[in-house]
Amino acid sequence: MKARDLSVLIAVILIILMLVIPLPGGILSVLILVNIIIALVVILVAMNTTDVLQFSVFPTLLLLITLFRLALNVSTTRAILAEGDAGGVVETFGSFVIGGNPLVGFVVFIILVIINFLVITKGSERVSEVAARFSLDSMPGKQMSVDADLNAGLISEQESRERRKKIEKEADFHGSMDGASKFVKGDAIAGIIIVLINIIFGIIIGMVQMGLSLNESVELFTRLTVGDGLVSQIPALLMSTATGIVVTRSSDGNNLGTDVINQLSQYPKLLYIAAGTIFLLGLTPINFMLTTSLAGLLAFTAYMMQRKPDVPDLPDEEEIDEAESSAMRAPENVVNLINMDPIEFEFGYALIPLADANQGGDLLERVIMIRRQLAIELGMVIPVVRIRDNIQLNPNEYRLKIKGNEVAAGELMLDHYLAMGPDMDDTIEGIDTLEPAFGLPAKWITEEYKDEAELSGYTVVDPPSVVSTHITEVIKQQAHSLLGRQETKQLIDHLKESNPILVEEVTPEPLAIGDVQKVLAKLLRENISIRNLPVIFETLADFSKMTNDTELLAEYARQALSAQITKQYASPDMTLRVITVSGKVEKLIAENIQHTEHGNYLSLDPEEQQEVITTIHKEVEKLALQEETAILLCSPAIRMYLKQLLDRFLPQVVVLSYNELEPNVQVQSAGVVNIA
Numbered sequence: 001m002k003a004r005d006l007s008v009l010i011a012v013i014l015i016i017l018m019l020v021i022p023l024p025g026g027i028l029s030v031l032i033l034v035n036i037i038i039a040l041v042v043i044l045v046a047m048n049t050t051d052v053l054q055f056s057v058f059p060t061l062l063l064l065i066t067l068f069r070l071a072l073n074v075s076t077t078r079a080i081l082a083e084g085d086a087g088g089v090v091e092t093f094g095s096f097v098i099g100g101n102p103l104v105g106f107v108v109f110i111i112l113v114i115i116n117f118l119v120i121t122k123g124s125e126r127v128s129e130v131a132a133r134f135s136l137d138s139m140p141g142k143q144m145s146v147d148a149d150l151n152a153g154l155i156s157e158q159e160s161r162e163r164r165k166k167i168e169k170e171a172d173f174h175g176s177m178d179g180a181s182k183f184v185k186g187d188a189i190a191g192i193i194i195v196l197i198n199i200i201f202g203i204i205i206g207m208v209q210m211g212l213s214l215n216e217s218v219e220l221f222t223r224l225t226v227g228d229g230l231v232s233q234i235p236a237l238l239m240s241t242a243t244g245i246v247v248t249r250s251s252d253g254n255n256l257g258t259d260v261i262n263q264l265s266q267y268p269k270l271l272y273i274a275a276g277t278i279f280l281l282g283l284t285p286i287n288f289m290l291t292t293s294l295a296g297l298l299a300f301t302a303y304m305m306q307r308k309p310d311v312p313d314l315p316d317e318e319e320i321d322e323a324e325s326s327a328m329r330a331p332e333n334v335v336n337l338i339n340m341d342p343i344e345f346e347f348g349y350a351l352i353p354l355a356d357a358n359q360g361g362d363l364l365e366r367v368i369m370i371r372r373q374l375a376i377e378l379g380m381v382i383p384v385v386r387i388r389d390n391i392q393l394n395p396n397e398y399r400l401k402i403k404g405n406e407v408a409a410g411e412l413m414l415d416h417y418l419a420m421g422p423d424m425d426d427t428i429e430g431i432d433t434l435e436p437a438f439g440l441p442a443k444w445i446t447e448e449y450k451d452e453a454e455l456s457g458y459t460v461v462d463p464p465s466v467v468s469t470h471i472t473e474v475i476k477q478q479a480h481s482l483l484g485r486q487e488t489k490q491l492i493d494h495l496k497e498s499n500p501i502l503v504e505e506v507t508p509e510p511l512a513i514g515d516v517q518k519v520l521a522k523l524l525r526e527n528i529s530i531r532n533l534p535v536i537f538e539t540l541a542d543f544s545k546m547t548n549d550t551e552l553l554a555e556y557a558r559q560a561l562s563a564q565i566t567k568q569y570a571s572p573d574m575t576l577r578v579i580t581v582s583g584k585v586e587k588l589i590a591e592n593i594q595h596t597e598h599g600n601y602l603s604l605d606p607e608e609q610q611e612v613i614t615t616i617h618k619e620v621e622k623l624a625l626q627e628e629t630a631i632l633l634c635s636p637a638i639r640m641y642l643k644q645l646l647d648r649f650l651p652q653v654v655v656l657s658y659n660e661l662e663p664n665v666q667v668q669s670a671g672v673v674n675i676a
Contacts, residue, residue, distance in 0.1 A: 012064065018071035022078055025087030031072055032089045032231045038065060039235035039242075046242040053169055058246055059176035065239060066187045069232055073194050076228045080198055081205055084220060090227040109226045112233055113192055125182065136175065142167045148357075148364040150384060177246070187236055191229065198225040271302035340404045342383035342482055345471065350395035351412055354464060355387055363387065366468045374472065378479050378524060379531025380487065385471070398467060400474050402481060408474040410436035412463045416444040421458040422627075428453050436466065437473040480525040488517040495533050502534065505541045515550055516540070522554035526643070526654075528561060528568075535560050549599060555640055559659045566662040569631060569654065575666045578633040578656070579619045581642070582674040585612060589638045589645075602641040611675050613649050619671035620653055631656060633667065 023031075042061070049055045079086040143164055150160040202221030206212040212220065275298035282291030345367075353359040364387065371382045393399065399409040411433075419428060420435050420442040430443030445453055445460070453460050461469075475482070492513065496503040507516060519540065520530045530536060539560040543553055558565065570576045589612075594603045604612070620630040631654045634642055639657040646653050661667070 012067075015064075015068050015071045018075050022082070023075050025079060025085055027087075028072070028075055028079060029087035029089040031075075032087070035065075035069055035072060035235045036231070038068075039238035043238045043242040043245070046245045049246075053166065053173060055246060056169065056173050058242075059173070059179070062239065062243065065235075069187060069235060070190060073191065073228070073232055076232075077194055077198055080221065080224045080228060081201055084202075084206070084210065084224070086224055086228055089231055090224060092227070095223060095227070109195070109229050109233070112237070113195070113229070115237070136171055139167060139171050144365060147368045150368075177243070191233055191236060194232075195225055195229045198228065268302040268305035271298050271305070275299040275302065341386040341401075342403055343385045343475070344401040344404075345385055345387045345398065346390040346393060346401070347387075347398040348393040348395040349389060349391060351398060351414065352389055353414060354412075354467070355389075361464075363464060363467070366464060367471070370468060370472050370475070374475060374479070376531070377529060378476070379529045379533065380479065380483055380491065380520075380524070382475060382479075383482060383487075400471060402474075402478045407478055408436070408470060410467070410470060412467060413444045414463050416446055417450050417453075417460050417462055418466050419443045419445050419449075419453040419458040419460050421456075428456060428458065437470040476527065480521040483517060483521050483524060485513050485517050488513055488520060491520075491530075491533060492516065495537065499534055499537070502537050502541060506537050506544060510544045510548065511540060515548065515553075518550040519554045519557060522550065523557060523561075528558065528565065532561060532564060551599065551640055555636065555657075559636070559657070562660050562662055565656065565660045566665050569629070569656070570661075570665050574662075574664055575668055576631065576661070577623075577628060577668045577670045578631045579616070579623070579671040579673060580669050581632065581634040581638075582672055585615075585673050585675055586635055586638055588612075588675070589641055593638075593641055600641075602645055604645070608675070609645065612673070613645070615673050615675060616646065616653070617650060619673060620650060623670055628670070629654065632673070633658065636660075 018031075042058075042065070045055060046058070076086045076090060080090075085091070146155070146160050146163045146167070149155045150157065155163070199221055202225065203214070203217045206217030206221055207214060210217070275295040278291050278298065279295035282288040282295070347354065352361075354361045355363040357364070367385050367387065371385070374380075374382050394411070396411045396413060397409065398412065399406050401407065413431070416431070418433075418435065419430060420440055428443060428445060428449055430445035430449065433442050433444055434440065435442045450460055492503055492507060507513060520536070523530050523536075536557045539557045540553060543556045547553065566574075566576075588608060589602060589604070592602060592604050594601055616632065623630050630650075630652065632642065632646075633656050636657040636659045639655055639660075643655040646655065
């Protein structure tokens with residue numbers, strides 16, 4: 001342990017020992033002065049902090065100091081009652097305050113206790129309770145604000161984590177202060193009880209055990225009790241004040257002194273009014289010279305505040321324009337212009353209420369949830385979606401760009417609902433359209449027809465849900481293009497934290513980051529989640545020693561993810577309806593695979609290729625009429641090449657191999673791909 005850590009532990013142990021071990025008057029005097037010094041340092045630090053988290057240790061420190069002060073009270077009480085002497089500091093404070101009149105000194109002490117207990121301590125306790133409650137209540141809103149700024153691109157991921165951590169720390173601090181203020185209150189109550197014990201039992205002990213008269217006993221123990229009470233209540237008063245300062249601070253980045261001076265000096269004319277009021281008081285029997293002097297001092301202060309400080313000469317407008325023109329010609333600004341956001345969502349001015357929280361829009365929150373949902377489904381971190389309005393678009397139009405290229409567009413009617421159903425007829429009045437995410441026939445209907453449409457069996461959704469679904473589906477389809485080398489490096493670094501040996505076996509040798517990125521992108525392209533990254537890397541570690549062909553490595557990874565793929569496509573009762581590929585078609589494809597040093601590819605005769613595609617298309621249409629997903633099942637040797645062939649004509653068809661299915665799945669043939 002470090003020396004500073006050990007010193008704190010020793011201090012706590014000594015405080016506990018003070019509760020049971022009698023201490024001589026000299027040591028008590030030193031500890032009393034240390035108590036006063038600590039209280040002074042704490043209140044000075046509280047006044048000069050600009051943020052509560054700069055003094056986050058204050059609640060715990062308050063507990064330790066309170067324990068120290070109570071231990072001192074026990075020690076001084078033991079010394080007063082046992083010996084009639086608690087050291088020079090207690091004696092001096094008592095003699096000075098009493099000044100020969102024990103009753104006056106005791107009254108002064110009681111007033112000090114009342115101020116501490118009823119005013120400062122009680123006020124600090126109430127403010128701590130309110131601050132803790134409001135801090136906890138506002139925590140979700142603050143975190144949503146951070147997420148909104150992150151989603152809008154105003155802050156980075158690192159800045160968002162820091163701001164969320166700060167919000168959590170502030171909530172923890174105010175919660176701790178709420179509890180710590182109870183210690184301050186309890187300390188004040190304990191001080192009052194200890195004073196009563198010292199006086200009552202001190203007078204009895206003085207008369208019974210020490211043989212003092214009543215007057216002598218009252219004089220001695222009142223003096224010592226008042227002295228002891230003062231040396232404990234003054235630090236307690238300082239600590240209570242520090243507590244109130246910490247929990248009531250509302251700073252704009254300055255310490256307390258700067259804030260007080262700056263804010264009180266904002267209205268110098270008001271000091272003239274105060275000066276006039278004080279001068280008028282001098283016309284009464286109050287001392288005229290005194291009030292006139294104070295009024296003159298206030299008026300002079302107001303005059304000095306109103307004097308304008310020397311302001312350096314500002315550049316004229318021509319110089320400012322020239323500087324701006326030079327800045328625009330600077331190469332740094334030109335470089336910034338070529339930056340491109342990975343994902344951009346643009347919309348016309350009529351759709352601004354979607355993203356404006358002041359108008360009830362929740363698009364920012366929805367996009368945040370989309371990114372979280374896709375992170376779970378796909379296993380990759382979706383980049384921040386830049387959301388902005390574009391006056392070049394039609395008022396109700398929106399479009400989604402991936403790396404600067406438009407990949408989706410649509411139109412919304414904010415004052416309508418989108419009704420969808422298998423058979424759209426004219427029973428419901430509305431504007432015919434297509435659902436943007438899946439291309440289903442739909443209608444925009446007004447709110448008055450909403451209930452009627454739902455009763456008729458249509459699915460009715462609001463415009464924010466329509467656009468959120470569209471964004472989600474497009475990002476899923478384009479996930480492979482969003483996964484670059486930098487994003488792959490982040491995934492590898494994350495995996496390395498839990499599986500360092502596995503990562504070291506795969507990269508940088510035998511596979512570079514670019515090779516890993518190609519494998520993961522191929523999986524994402526066919527809607528295979530890469531969240532189970534350890535299994536993928538285990539496969540790469542096994543097969544990368546035999547081949548560096550990323551196409552083949554992706555096939556091996558798919559086979560390793562057979563349980564995941566089976567669950568993704570099979571029904572809950574573990575049945576899977578598929579279109580099988582005949583042996584003749586498989587042989588045809590296998591015989592036309594060309595092997596080169598740069599990779600393998602399928603080279604079919606155009607007529608044979610067209611015949612295969614036409615046959616598959618007919619089988620897919622049959623399943624489409626039954627509203628079933630088209631899944632093509634073939635052997636592992638040709639799966640990759642068959643998918644490459646269909647990507648250009650039937651990209652929506654899922655192609656699986658026998659090795660990608662679990663043994664317990666029941667395969668049902670819904671058709672066969674065959675050629676003459």
